[in-house]
Amino acid sequence: MRPVYALSGGVSKFAKARPDKTFQAIVKEAYDYAIADIGIDFPTFTRAVDGSVASYFSDHFSRQLMAGIMAQDYLGLVPKPSHRVEGGGATGGLCFQEAWKSIASGHMDVCAAYGFETMSHVETWKGNEFIALASDVSWDYPVGGFYSGYYAMMVTRHMKEYGTTVEQMAAVSVKNHLNAYHNPYAQKRNRYTIDDVRNSPMVAWPLTRLDICVMSDGAAAVIFASEEGVERLEAAGAEIPRPLVQVTGIGRGTDAMRMSDRPHVDYETFMQDYATDQERATEETRDHYRALWERGTRYPGVHSFRAGRTAGNMAYKHAGITDPLAELDFVELHDAYTSSELQTYEDLGLCRYGEGGAFAASGKAFMPGIDYGLDLTSDPVCPVNPSGGLIACGHPVGATGLMQGVFAIWQLQNTIGKHFGDETLQVADARRGAIHSHAGTGTYVTVSILEREGNR
């Protein structure tokens, strides 16, 4: 595989509804921004790009099949090669990685990845029904198909096994909403307290409305290139900042569609098949896990996302990361629920299984320099969702994983201030970050590592 660079990106304003434009024109907002950011004009880029990958989750939302080719057409990219990818909530992350593959394999030298969702075309509870059709329609959907309910069940098990609290989850909501206060692309920019989160309407016990992301209309786009692609674009007049941002690791995992079918493996199998190298390396951590298993924990059960652990381990190995908390400067992860952010800390090895709640409330995942109004016990170590994540930015499904990629590129280019008009969310000297995209109840998960070229 040859080096792949993520050169630039663009994000449309995420909003509850964008009736002002069709989905193709919303995609073009993000796409045009990405092109403009490398200082090149539309016709020149069209000549230089080899093809694209399109992502959107649901044909139901727009009542339009083949929406991918309609965007390709509108962007003036026909007859160049393209395909649409879909994988639930991970659709955007899969798109990011498919575009990476197009470059890494040598099939293309310049590839555009674009994704979108227009979820406002149906009423909220019909939208929830469409999303719930991503669960097994024979067995899960008819019982009361509702993803917030599924995630709530997962976290009640996490709470029971690990002592996780609703206040720890609420700390994630406070963090992400307040981060987004400084992100003009975000849909929700508010200062909340733990009490605000807990007192908002209960959706699925114990998750309240402020524990859950919202539906959105929006689009995002990322431009990838090989070394040859960078040369081609620069020969055409592009101004591509140095150091380049390289995608140095990708990983993916899957799990059983029905969470009821997830296995409950023993300690030995967990340590052999799923533990990180870091976890296997210390007696203290092995003791931690032995104690969990003696208390009845089995893995992954419904409290953990095996697909996330698999994707993380794969991406870390690819990128040469052995201590993710120390070696990542930030993470943009799929926080469709505060509970799933907390669970994902564990899957990604930012803390051990069973410690996600304490980690969430410690302050280690918060941004420095922001007063969250919380009594945090630790200094920030690795900001998680400095953008505000899905909870505050919104979750136009096919765009979300690409949005994470765009924000990661800007962090590593040190250009958050330029794009946000506010430096607050710029992670100081960001050299390496991870993006994580996750489909319903952890069925598909992608993890991609981006870093400044020459970081190592």
Added chain:
Amino acid sequence: MSDARREETLGGFVVHGVPFPVETDPDALAFLKRMTPIQIEQQYSITYLHSYGQDSPWFAGASNKKLLASREPDSGYTYATPRGHDMYTGRETEWIDVTDRKATVHAFTVCYFGSEEFLPDTPFVLALIEYEGVNTLFLTRLIGLDHTQASLEWIGREVQPRFLRNSKLKPTDVYFVPA
């Protein structure tokens, strides 16, 4: 300032005639760029002929007040939610009757909102059930608990299946109640 607001709904009057400039002179055409979008309602409904395929015997069993599960014949690995083939050996599973197995709550939630189809049922309790000697779980509705008293203490509580007298040939033909 209060954030109270009326619920938004679709529907309303059919409007004949849309405002548009009387003359399409350059100024009028340029003004079209400043128009708000036209939004229309589109109806879409469909009836599917859905097959339960190899899982069909489970629904026949529930209609006759029997709770079935599927088991890999050699390893004995047993699925509470049926699977026609075992995920580890790839072999075809066999049916077993687990109606009288001890059952407990593994995880649960109270849904105060839901998909449109299930909004009339809210609030309802969703639960994942463990059967004794069975390796995987079963998603169901839990009836007979006070949803306002939801507590982690519910996890581990013994429950038992009940069956609808008039089967709907859905997984909700069985539900669970405290034992």
